[in-house]
Amino acid sequence: MASIDLADRSLDLGEWAAATPDADAVFTAAVREWLTENLVGDFAALRGRGGPGSEHEFFAQRLEWDRYLARAGWTCLGWPVRHGGRGATLDQRIIFHQEYARADAPARVNHLGEELLGPTLIEFGTEEQKQRFLPGIVDVTELWAQGYSEPGAGSDLAAVSTSARLEDGRWHLDGQKIWTSLAHVAQWAFVLCRTEPGSTRHHGLSFLLVPLDQDGITVRPIQQLTGTSEFNEVFFDDAVTDADLIVGEPGGGWPVAMGLLQFERGVSTLGQQVGFARELEAVTALARRNGALDNPEIATRIARAGIGLRVMRAHAPAVIDAAPGADSVAKLLWANWHRDLGELAMDVVGAASLIGPDATVEGVPNDITDPEHVELDEWQRLYLFTRADTIYGGSNEVQRNIIAERVLGLPREARV
Structure with missing residues (x-):
């Protein structure tokens, strides 16, 4: 060779x-x-x-x-x-x-930088932005967080209210983001905010690149069901970033934000599917070892999970080719599949899945969370984590609305 x-x-x-x-x-x-x-x-x-x-x-x-x-x-x-x-x-x-x-x-x-922001800058960024930020993503010297969701704008991303105004050559940001992955360890965040006062929905939004290490930003980790704190809430109180650190035109951030989500739901999910396959293999091996596979219902659910994985793989080319609505279909497929796998894992483990250690574990080798927390086994972590799969990245309800309205041409849902 x-x-x-x-x-x-x-x-x-x-x-x-x-x-x-x-x-x-x-x-x-x-x-x-x-x-x-x-x-x-x-x-x-x-x-x-x-x-x-x-x-x-x-x-x-x-x-x-x-x-x-x-x-x-x-x-x-x-x-x-x-x-x-x-x-x-x-x-x-x-x-x-x-x-x-x-x-x-x-x-x-470095997933957020390598698979999301990097491709977005290559597609929409200026040459100066590419020269400034891409090398730090390639060599993993700068980590990124995603400033999209807000307390009042989760899956409905167009409802964001975090604002920014341009003064003296800098953008000044005020507002709050939530469910901000890895903000407590990242140096930068890409932030979708409203830069045109009085604008609504998709209009008047801008995509800014914001340094997180500054007095105007407060990051508070959110403890999840798993006991860990991948997510955070981030407060902007007259936080600043340079005027040229806007991707796309002022007020034209929506296409940039949607382009990034296309990358998130496209090629980057290939690795995710490989991980899913390994999780299914492990659940199947466990069922074989402890006899759960002899239960016809468990055996049927494992077989259906295998079929579902093949469906995801078969659908992947449509997402990569950006077929209309394909990314929303893909989100529904993998989110529901992974949630069901978490439930299947619990049923394969049986009654022991409800039992956890009665002590905390100290000295967990990490430097980003409290080292004292309740230790879960891999199946309990999987189950608890996957409860969020149908919510983050666009909830099931929002994805179905997108498919209905933008692909099937059905009447738009009435908005209150």
């Missing part, structure tokens, strides 16, 4: 694949070999860490792992080479996700 210098970021993986026989096989072998040789030593302790409900685990160590991946050329695979990426094909990105999951490598900490 032909060798491939994975650390050479000047190598365009797409062009290399087009000119290399059996490129996918070579790439698969290279990914597998690199993970085998490098997920060792201190990094070996990170295997399987940081998944849903366990975002607090080994955060500092997983951050260092992400930076180690960057130095070896494994971040931002699908970005163009001129922006620091690798120009990887869709098949190569799928291969990487599959091999990464197969190696039980730890959950990444």
Whole structure:
């Protein structure tokens, strides 16, 4: 097989694949070999860490792992080479996700930057913004948080009321965001806010890039059902950012915000589906070990989960090609599937799923949450975390409205 210098970021993986026989096989072998040789030593302790409900685990160590991946050329695979990426094909990105999951490598900490903001800046940002922010995402030296939802504007994103006004060459922000993932560890946030007083709905919104380490911003972690605090509420009290740190035109932030969500629900979900497959495999193996698989109802639900996973995979090309409504359908598919998997896991475990330790665990190796918390097992964490799947990222109700109104052409829902 032909060798491939994975650390050479000047190598365009797409062009290399087009000119290399059996490129996918070579790439698969290279990914597998690199993970085998490098997920060792201190990094070996990170295997399987940081998944849903366990975002607090080994955060500092997983951050260092992400930076180690960057130095070896494994971040931002699908970005163009001129922006620091690798120009990887869709098949190569799928291969990487599959091999990464197969190696039980730890959950990444730079998803919001690498999979959401980076592609959005490449699509909508200025050259100055790309030069300023893309390198920090590629090498994982700057982390990002998402400032979308508000107490009165969750799934109805067009109802945001956080405002910004332009004074003396800077935007001044006032308002509150909530469910802000990783804001307590991020240096920056991309914030959707209202910059035209009196505007309503999709009009008058702007997409700003805001530094979080300043006096005008307060970040308060929110304890979740799992006992961890991935989410936060963020308060803006005359917080500021430079005038040129707006993506798109003033008042034209809605298309940028929707473009980012398209990235979130598109290619970036490929890795998510690989993770889902591994979770289903683990639940099935548990059912086989403890005899739950002998229960016809459990066996049927496991079989249906397998079918549902195949449906998601079959639907993925429509999302990637941006077919109308495909991203909303995809959100409904994976959110309901994952929620049901959490319930299935509890039923496979049986009565023991209701029993938790009666003591707290001290010294959990992390640096972003209180080290004293009730320790849950992996299935309890999965179940509790997946209760939110049908809400965050656009609730089921909102996705169904989008499909009904924008794809099927049904009358719009009456708004109060």
